[in-house]
Amino acid sequence: MSSIKDFLIEKKLEFSEKENRIIVSIPKERIKDTIKELWNRFNNKMYLATITGIDYIEQNIFEIDYEIWFYDYKTLLIIKTDIPRDQPFLDSIIDIIPGAIPYEQEIYDLLGVEFKGNKYLRKGFFVPSSIINVCPLRKDWQSDKK
């Protein structure tokens, strides 16, 4: 766990701890570089558990959480970043961690966040092609309209 903290201190990133979780917030411009350096430092000792997309409509942001598990340190690192709702773009990390492909596809399809550099993104991946113009997981879209 201390090596992960050393890395974050080295990168001058503020983090908080809770049990075996380390939570760090990073501006969206630095996400790709940070994950790249993290991957190079802890190669084959970490894997991307998932990417979660959350719509905070009141703050007018989407929060994207990268959840990374470290096998040896038994620690879950949660990297949080915010992007504005009206500009839902973020750099893709699939050239660093290829396992991120379906997570980015899912967020693109359901939340409408575009990951620049991911050529596999397509609408209709999880939802049928007849509803390609809506993002079901956005809070301003309700499924119970009759």
Next chain:
Amino acid sequence: MKTSIEIPVGPQHPALHEPLMLKVRVDGEHVENVQVITGYNHRGIEKLGESKSFLQAMYVFGRVCGICNIVHQLTYVQVLEKIGNIEVPPRARYLRSLVSELERIHSHLLVLAVEAEIMGFQSLFMLIMRDREPVMKLKEIVTGQRVVADFMWPGGVKRDIDDQKIQTIKKTLDLLKVRMKKYKQVFSEDSTVLNRLKGVGIIKKNEAVQYGLVGPTARGSGVKTDIRKDEPYAAFGEIPFNLITYSEGDSWARMLVRIDEIFESINIIEYLLDHLPTGPIAPKFIKRRYPEGEAISRSEAPRGELLYHMISKGGDKPYRVKVRTPSFPNILNGSRIAFRDVVLADVPVIFGSFDPCISCMERIIVVNQNGDERIINIRELRK
């Protein structure tokens, strides 16, 4: 002249029992590329969970998957317990581990049977399914339900067991242990099994890490990952058991991991029953409202790491529940790397060795037809 053709396998196909399509591009018998087509079975569960109260959502998430419903509900209540700071009594923790392991045994037996059927080994399929049924019966004895159990409460479990039930479980598992030794021998020595599985669909260890594979699929490639060991939940921190890994990385290794895990699960259940603490199994009052907070809970489902990420803004409804099921990386990422240097007949065998669970993988579908927005079920979708 090199010509290749595309063969669709699925969405309804004898080799795939669930709605998913594999677009297989072949040159003769040689497979060049496999593309996974999803989206046939989305049910809108994450979105649905946001519109239900915390307790109603517990029943919704218990129905993400029919096979591993216990672990889904367990992980959901664990995330609630983290947000609501709820202590779970020791007996309830042991009972949670007990039903989780019963579920792991019948889930692993199911995939062993299905894989045998895909290989063309019908008698093995019949025999394993025969031995799976008593385990389903045990699940019914403990939880009251054979399939969807609804066994969990936030802070405990719903039903207790007595000495008679303990004896029935022990007796049934003693017989299963004898049968499993026979099945392990078949999977280790039988020429049909070895010819179909050995060296087929190899995933290297570093690829399994890069592509974030989980559960028996990753352990078959030598990755030491098991949430029961890494981040113990329920009573797993107090139980001695072995982490099973195989280094071969082929379809055979993935099946052998599951066979060995059944032996481990039987030992875990015997230990749990011998050391079952006394005391209450649930709190006196079930909390219905939860404070503001965010929590992540992970558990080891039969297919691998299951992750629930919940955001609560207080009140009686969750703000967001993210579910990452083990089949999600295993099917979508595993399919990118496992189908190399294989022939068409190997495709269902390799796919079966991931223990694919489509209902786990696909949870969200909201369909807009003629301007009407509604959630539809799979029966309607098939029409």
